[in-house]
Amino acid sequence: MKVSFQALSRHVDLSGVTPERLAEVLPMLGLEVESVHSFGLAPLPLVVVGEIVSFEKHPSADRLSVCRVDVGDGQPRQIVCGAKNFKAGDRVPVALPGTVMPGGFEIKVSKLRDVDSAGMMCSSEELGLGKGEDGLLILTPQKPALGTPLNKLFGAPDTVLEISVTPNRGDCLGLRGVARDVAAALDLPLKPLTVKTAAGLAAAPSAQDAFGFVRSTSEFCPYYTLRTLKNVKVGPSPDWLRRDLEAAGLRPINNVVDITNWVLLELGQPLHAFDAAKVSGGIEARPAREGEELVLLDGKKVKLETGICVIADAQRPLVVAGVMGGAESGVTNATTTVLLEAAWFRPGEIRRVARRLGVSTDSSHRFARDVDPAGVELASRLATDLLIELAGAEVVGPAVVVGQPPRADATIALPAGYVAAKLGTAVADADVTKAFQRLGFTVSPTASGFSVLVPSFRSDVTRPIDLVEEFIRIHGTDKVPAGRPVAPLPGDEDTRSSAFTRDVAGRLAGAGFTECCHYTLRDAAEVARTLGDAAAPQLALENPLTADQTHVRASLVPGLAAALALNVSVHADPRGLFEVGVVFRPQADGTVREFLAVAFAAPAESLVRSWKSREAFDVLRAKRLLSDVATLAGVTSARLSFGVATGGLWQAGHASSLVDRGRSADGACGVLDLRWTRSLGLKGSVVAGEFLLPRSAFAEALRIPRFEAFSSFPPATRDVAVIVPAATAAGEVLNRVQQAAAKAAGKEFALESVNCFDVFSGPGLPEGTRSVAFEVRWRHAARTLTDEEANRAMAAVIAALEKGAGWTIRR
């Protein structure tokens, strides 16, 4: 809301306060100042009234005129001018040499295209008066004397403070409310508001009223007043009124409309004026009926939602109550009788309807923030005063009222010591009382503390805690001392997922990867690539803002691949990248689950040329890194099972998926789909990995390791090489060997490890097979194993592999 310093001064004496000081006071009251700018003509002593005696075309510039201008010093001067909107004899503002214009430009005697020019004739915009008509500001109609300083024609400049009013402070959407806060803060008296029109409301229209009935049948309009004003002369508003509206950013229209707007700015109470000639029968606030339509003031024809509150006459809806007037029933230059509405509408409903219609008007903005019911009649009377004074209106009697004010002043019981207890510091009762009184609250002591009467204009103050805020606003937050730190609470720990987030980032950064951060919202194509076309729609948003941010992400890998491509294109020499963040995955049960994901990606071959070559980042290193990440998350490598990654982001045959079913861990590693990464502009292959764990997995209790005794005797070690079909996974062979070796140990001793130490295919092996060799290690808890025992066990393993699995042993 735009607050004019001059207008505010009508409500509180600001003679000892500069606008700069006011701009410091308002924020500390909770009224944030967004901007401060001057309004009106700045002091410009060298800008005077001059008359264009004569003019001719510039000899060498079509668009310029050479004017002779008299500024009353007896010596007409020559000024070159580019404007077109004047004629000889016009009076205009002339900036004499030496003037510094509001934009900072200094006027000098100069030549314009070789013609002398001694000053500048000014437009409205050049003088800082806002965008007026094109060309010079023509002062001819006012007939000012030549040489009159322009500041004498215009009032003193004003300062306008644009303040942002929080949703709880509807009272500050009127100058009176802002003034109340300023008066309280500076401990100044609020000037009384003088209204001449008599107070009082009538229960029914009189014979002189220009409406036959007024009623409300809408639950959203509990309180409605309407009065008749006759013999209204619609015309332009006086300068002071136009100035006030313009200072507040409103466009003057005609005196009747301007008066309702002025009262809205003054008191925060929206009013509506109907042309009585266009109202048939009477006025009713009622629910809109099915199929009703209305052409709004802005020319838009809307279908009215059934049930919303409209102001209607006997035949049709005229206004969307509290939101926007209709085009047909408003005041025009032909209007002579005005019906003036002042009412109170339910804030939540006004907000809903305005949003639904996609409009926010000065009226709906205020009604949605709960206007003061006690101010409804006052606003009607203030507007009536002005209609009488400025439009010659005649009042036929009091306004007619239906319903009751929906709320009154509130009484709050404030227990003794409550304020101090909330502040955490001692405060004197007298200070508390004084602060409330400055705000216009009435304080009376009671047996248990205070009773505070809060006027209805402060709908946000209803509870003791609200009074604490009021006190601290006026008392000053700087008077609250900083409390002393307290000890941590025993047993409190960070959630494990957050500790993991931190640790895994450190682990990957330590391994040479650079952390990235991508948007969660992705386009449909990316999610479809990750999840497949069938599952992708499950991650779509209801109301995306842009076409490239329609889905929540299913994987961090596409972001990393794109970041690699970006950094290749800008020659930033990308190496490994990683990211930690939340991704979303559709589940078999139809839900979508959040996973904490960790992903990394790096070019397989370094993109950076070096004098010494290094080992490539291959799938095995990716697998290792992924296992490390899983271990940090509490999923040991032993729990992970690796399978074949299929399609999507991954290159078939060169990537692996991994799962830990127990904890719903998920993931993959390997080479990214080459066609895809090439399409991104990456020439070589990219190796990546991603590990996903649902939040619930982190909720499991941490297992505290228990000590197990181990043997002090040496192990027995035997090797076995198995020839298997080339397509048989090494993991399958390993499983078989492990099972057989464990079984061979029986209960007497134990299998300690099976380690793959060689994989071979080629000469000496049948076509289409490969040899996978393992070292098997057994150990006895209480003695050294004999050669015979180890040989016997190995024989059993070999038998199991040959007979059980049908594989050949390489001898």
Place this chain on the structure above:
Amino acid sequence: MQQQLAQLVATAQQEALAVASRAELEAFKARVVGPNGSLTAVMKGMATLSKEERPVVGKLINEAKKSVEELLAALLLKVEDAEIAAALGAPWDATLTGPDAPAGSLHPLTRTRERILASFRKLGFTVAEGPEIETEWHCFDALNTPADHPARDMQDTLYLPKSFRSADAPRKGDEALVLRTHTSSVQVRTMLSRKPPFRIVAPGRCFRRDAVDATHSANFHQVEGLWIDRNVTLADLRGVLDFFVKETFGADAEIRLRPSFFPFTEPSFEMDLRSPNLGRLSNRWLEIMGCGLVDPKVLELCGLDPNEFSGLAFGLGLERIAMLVHGIDDIRHFYNNDLRFLRQFA
């Protein structure tokens, strides 16, 4: 005898010059001090000497033996040096650029987050987390922001379709699911699941339906704090924030609490920061975070008795803090992932 010994030592010194390998050293050693070595032979001759001659000759022999041992030790060093040089190859040029990737780095938002969390940990706050897709109840209603409340105009929210079912945030009834607009929903979940006293900080990603520009981002990060106990006061709030600001921005940073409005706190404040060390933003009040005492209505909605417990809450934008601390002028840098940006924070 003296002459014989001198001759022996001189010969050994002459022969030593030719020793270049461990094998040659061993052969040389055998020739001089081995069982059949030249020095050994002289020493054996001692037995034939008279009682009077022995001390004189013995002294001479010892001197010769010492010379030979010194010679052998020097030879051993020479041979070892040669072996080490052979094993290690040519000397290393430390000025050559290493071929390995330089250390990676944490994202500036991660660094800023961890720095902030570390300062709150000192005050006994521990980290809590919650889902990014939330129910409207957890995101708004429980925070005293019902559907028709004008405060809901303050932010535009991204919704999930009616068909969307979240495993992490099950709906009650037919409420909508949203991408959370703040991490205050984590505060709600904490109040519902834990018994006071507790102090938590909730870092996390939040979403607004905002067009992306230099200061707006479709997603951003917050760190919110909540302290619930008996008798938590405004002085406690000031103490916590003062500590945080001095930790993050240095001892000469100062704060002020500017009254404001949030539906979930009463009284509510914007905390402004002023510091001499913020480049062109130095020495002026900068809005940093919202804060206040937890509104009694919120305590009630989250199952806590406002007559027994009170609390304080605060929330700040990670991007905003990181931009101030590092002098970053455009929020989009955080999400572009240009390494020329990211590497500046290594």
